[in-house]
Amino acid sequence: MSFLFIYFLLSLDKNFVMKNRRDFLKTACKPVVLATLGIPLLEACSSEELSTTDSTVNSNSGATERAPLTVNISSGDFTGLQEVGGWLNYTGENLLLVRISEEVIRVFDNKCPHQGNRDSWTYNGSQFTCGYHNNSYSDSCSGSLKCYTTSLSENTLTITFD
Numbered sequence: 001m002s003f004l005f006i007y008f009l010l011s012l013d014k015n016f017v018m019k020n021r022r023d024f025l026k027t028a029c030k031p032v033v034l035a036t037l038g039i040p041l042l043e044a045c046s047s048e049e050l051s052t053t054d055s056t057v058n059s060n061s062g063a064t065e066r067a068p069l070t071v072n073i074s075s076g077d078f079t080g081l082q083e084v085g086g087w088l089n090y091t092g093e094n095l096l097l098v099r100i101s102e103e104v105i106r107v108f109d110n111k112c113p114h115q116g117n118r119d120s121w122t123y124n125g126s127q128f129t130c131g132y133h134n135n136s137y138s139d140s141c142s143g144s145l146k147c148y149t150t151s152l153s154e155n156t157l158t159i160t161f162d
């Protein structure tokens, strides 16, 4: 979108332009501002941060702790978890989730214990299988996959990273 076109749109209401130019520059997505100046940049615009992982630093040990994560399993890609046996590789949070029973959803780090790949999982018969070298891992918290603490209240799953 050219500068002239954007200027034309904004100049339709001169009061808007004069009153809000500073606000526009302060709040507009950086790529939009750069585009209006004729500088192309490939980056997504969003009013929200894409990362949902909150981390805090433990002042005692210096280790980074990951804040608990809540997931609504009645929406989006998570609806499969409403049925026993439903599972999901939640790559945005590096998690494997599986509905074990009506009361329990187990959550694991999706990092394969073999070579660390995260993106080629299947699930069948209580086993996750990594497609890179076809190694399989139990959906038990005593298995090789790192298991996190979870609680399920109606459709809200809370994952604690301890």
Ligand code: FES
Pocket (backbone or CB within 6 Å): 112, 113, 114, 115, 116, 117, 130, 131, 132, 133, 134, 135
């Ligand atoms: S990286 Fe997963 S089986 Fe090798």
